[in-house]
Amino acid sequence: xxxxxxxxxxxxxxxxxxxxxxxxxxxxxxxxxxxxxxxxxxxxxxxxxxxxxxxxxxxxxxxxxxxxxxxxxxxxxxxxxxxxxxxxxxxxxxxxxxxxxxxxxxxxxxxxxxxxxxxxxxxxxxxxxxxxxxxxxxxxxxxxxxxxxxxxxxxxxxxxxxxxxxxxxxxxxxxxxxxxxxxxxxxxxxxxxxxxxxxxxxxxxxxxxxxxxxxxxxxxxxxxxxxxxxxxxxxxxxxxxxxxxxxxxxxxxxxxxxxxxxxxxxxxxxxxxxxxxxxxxxxxxxxxxxxxxxxxxxxxxxxxxxxxxxxxxxxxxxxxxxxxxxxxxxx
Amino acid sequence: xxxxxxxxxxxxxxxxxxxxxxxxxxxxxxxxxxxxxxxxxxxxxxxxxxxxxxxxxxxxxxxxxxxxxxxxxxxxxxxxxxxxxxxxxxxxxxxxxxxxxxxxxxxxxxxxxxxxxxxxxxxxxxxxxxxxxxxxxxxxxxxxxxxxxxxxxxxxxxxxxxxxxxxxxxxxxxxxxxxxxxxxxxxxxxxxxxxxxxxxxxxxxxxxxxxxxxxxxxxxxxxxxxxxxxxxxxxxxxxxxxxxxxxxxxxxxxxxxxxxxxxxxxxxxxxxxxxxxxxxxxxxxxxxxxxxxxxxxxxxxxxxxxxxxxxxxxxxxxxxxxxxxxxxxxx
DNA sequence: TTGTAGGCGTTATCAT
DNA sequence: ATGATAACGCCTACAA
Numbered sequence: 001x002x003x004x005x006x007x008x009x010x011x012x013x014x015x016x017x018x019x020x021x022x023x024x025x026x027x028x029x030x031x032x033x034x035x036x037x038x039x040x041x042x043x044x045x046x047x048x049x050x051x052x053x054x055x056x057x058x059x060x061x062x063x064x065x066x067x068x069x070x071x072x073x074x075x076x077x078x079x080x081x082x083x084x085x086x087x088x089x090x091x092x093x094x095x096x097x098x099x100x101x102x103x104x105x106x107x108x109x110x111x112x113x114x115x116x117x118x119x120x121x122x123x124x125x126x127x128x129x130x131x132x133x134x135x136x137x138x139x140x141x142x143x144x145x146x147x148x149x150x151x152x153x154x155x156x157x158x159x160x161x162x163x164x165x166x167x168x169x170x171x172x173x174x175x176x177x178x179x180x181x182x183x184x185x186x187x188x189x190x191x192x193x194x195x196x197x198x199x200x201x202x203x204x205x206x207x208x209x210x211x212x213x214x215x216x217x218x219x220x221x222x223x224x225x226x227x228x229x230x231x232x233x234x235x236x237x238x239x240x241x242x243x244x245x246x247x248x249x250x251x252x253x254x255x256x257x258x259x260x261x262x263x264x265x266x267x268x269x270x271x272x273x274x275x276x277x278x279x280x281x282x283x284x285x286x287x288x289x290x291x292x293x294x295x296x297x298x299x300x301x302x303x304x305x306x307x308x309x310x311x312x313x314x315x316x317x318x319x320x321x322x323x324x325x326x327x328x329x330x331x
Numbered sequence: 332x333x334x335x336x337x338x339x340x341x342x343x344x345x346x347x348x349x350x351x352x353x354x355x356x357x358x359x360x361x362x363x364x365x366x367x368x369x370x371x372x373x374x375x376x377x378x379x380x381x382x383x384x385x386x387x388x389x390x391x392x393x394x395x396x397x398x399x400x401x402x403x404x405x406x407x408x409x410x411x412x413x414x415x416x417x418x419x420x421x422x423x424x425x426x427x428x429x430x431x432x433x434x435x436x437x438x439x440x441x442x443x444x445x446x447x448x449x450x451x452x453x454x455x456x457x458x459x460x461x462x463x464x465x466x467x468x469x470x471x472x473x474x475x476x477x478x479x480x481x482x483x484x485x486x487x488x489x490x491x492x493x494x495x496x497x498x499x500x501x502x503x504x505x506x507x508x509x510x511x512x513x514x515x516x517x518x519x520x521x522x523x524x525x526x527x528x529x530x531x532x533x534x535x536x537x538x539x540x541x542x543x544x545x546x547x548x549x550x551x552x553x554x555x556x557x558x559x560x561x562x563x564x565x566x567x568x569x570x571x572x573x574x575x576x577x578x579x580x581x582x583x584x585x586x587x588x589x590x591x592x593x594x595x596x597x598x599x600x601x602x603x604x605x606x607x608x609x610x611x612x613x614x615x616x617x618x619x620x621x622x623x624x625x626x627x628x629x630x631x632x633x634x635x636x637x638x639x640x641x642x643x644x645x646x647x648x649x650x651x652x653x654x655x656x657x658x659x660x661x662x
Numbered sequence: 663t664t665g666t667a668g669g670c671g672t673t674a675t676c677a678t
Numbered sequence: 679a680t681g682a683t684a685a686c687g688c689c690t691a692c693a694a
Binding site for chain 1: 333376377378379380381382383385386391393396401402407410411414415417419423424425426427428431432433441442445446447448470553583587590608609610612613614615
């Protein structure tokens with residue numbers, strides 16, 4: 001049987017209330033009893049029962065992090081940011097994922113918002129509607145949304161349009177006029193934003209946007225890159241560069257296929273990816289790409305949610321972070 | 332204010348106890364009241380308060396997963412296994428890491444074992460002593476250790492010695508007689524086991540083990556690989572192959588450095604890594620390596636812990652999983 | 663400075 | 679089949 005306040009109280013010949021006050025460092029306790037109680041507590045290896053404490057204080061001391069899919073390195077990186085920004089965090093992190101569960105995302109949100117198991121929630125790239133997100137607001141569970149702007153809740157996200165714009169600007173600056181774009185509409189990627197940046201850059205240089213230069217892939221994999229490479233070189237528009245908002249693995253697939261087809265990168269085909277995966281530094285030539293500040297997103301989110309939970313800040317906040325253009329050798 | 336059992340009880344003109352029985356599908360409830368209660372509960376969007384329930388049942392419905400470092404792809408992969416093996420899991424996963432925390436690993440274990448916040452714990456690669464792990468057993472908190480054999484608790488781990496043995500066998504089979512080994516004693520990697528497999532393979536072919544062929548790196552990074560490559564080629568023992576239990580990134584660093592030095596891989600230098608990171612398929616030539624069944628480890632661990640928590644199984648279990656030799660083009 | 667008493671929202675054991 | 683009542687372990691007025 002675990003040791004409780006009462007056990008300590010008996011030995012110290014005081015009441016549980018007194019012990020509680022000592023444990024919680026409340027004032028107005030005589031030095032004598034404080035020492036006695038503390039000594040006994042430590043002797044018995046007392047730790048407060050977290051659940052009982054939660055019930056008494058209506059506080060779970062936990063925050064929920066809801067991720068779409070732990071297999072995504074993007075998500076994991078944000079999670080790292082959340083966990084490592086430590087703030088000497090006294091909140092337990094509870095992890096939920098929405099892929100392959102019996103519950104839908106919306107059902108999970110309903111449940112978490114009402115079960116009182118967590119004091120606040122961080123949602124990474126939720127796909128549901130704003131209306132469905134409202135449940136957190138309605139139940140007064142502080143919530144921050146990552147990777148998506150949200151009117152009704154706090155959010156932390158990046159400016160993908162600008163990221164793509166910069167990448168395309170770089171290619172145009174290198175003299176490319178026919179630049180292919182590879183997109184992927186799977187999951188919850190903000191692909192349209194990224195495509196917009198590409199279009200804006202082109203138009204600012206009076207290069208007409210041509211949808212025949214935009215190719216779609218099903219997934220961010222080398223195989224898809226290999227397949228789409230064929231389409232690129234068969235295009236009558238003869239692209240001399242590719243910008244790949246779909247992701248780095250597609251970009252890597254394209255590079256490897258191009259090289260093995262005897263082309264040289266970037267001379268025959270310049271390649272710019274999106275994400276800055278670890279593999280971007282491994283492929284030869286190393287991949288020029290757009291990095292999202294994932295750690296910082298997690299970082300900002302956890303700071304924000306704790307401020308909200310502890311009532312330091314009440315208005316809805318939007319934090320927009322910039323992407324970073326990582327210039328390597330593939331373009 | 333969240334809606335409670337009492338709210339429902341009032342509207343349904345029954346007591347909270349009755350509502351509780353309905354919510355928990357207990358028998359001996361008239362169809363009438365069952366329907367009435369359920370209707371009101373759903374109308375009010377009632378969800379049981381998880382914390383109150385936990386206090387009443389002495390069950391948190393949560394399992395703790397304690398990882399050394401979320402930045403390790405190894406750890407993340409195991410975590411994926413844990414989360415995805417769903418078993419329609421009704422346990423919340425709480426995530427703790429032991430790097431850069433104010434608490435030491437041992438302190439964390441003490442706290443978690445006694446706070447009653449979790450019903451069971453999965454420890455990934457704990458570094459502490461067996462004695463320090465005993466707290467889980469003492470407090471009757473079921474616990475599974477991953478990636479390390481443990482006498483006092485359940486464990487799930489791989490046979491690293493055999494993995495290394497197979498890899499070395501492969502190199503010897505290709506005719507290599509002078510095989511360098513790269514180790515890394517950082518963190519909690521079972522480097523000695525891996526080195527043992529290498530030694531065993533050599534000795535089974537009457538190739539004397541030579542410690543001058545074993546090099547140490549500080550980390551599993553390309554930079555370390557680059558640095559150690561110099562040492563390898565400068566060795567008077569002229570190794571024609573390298574086996575790198577230290578990890579794939581070091582292996583990749585070696586390959587890239589060798590290629591840029593004008594050598595060809597595997598002809599001039601055969602390279603075998605350890606881990607099978609995503610980047611192993613990206614480097615040119617693709618990396619031959621030893622894969623650990625990380626998903627399966629997570630998978631087995633979660634199944635095991637749930638059996639323990641629910642009392643289906645009481646004896647201490649050891650699950651040893653095999654590694655898999657992934658044959659690509661670098662050897 | 664410390665004790666008493668009530669409550670947090672459930673579940674569980676009795677009666678009835 | 680349902681209602682009273684106590685209990686889970688802790689916190690917090692309030693009283694003494």
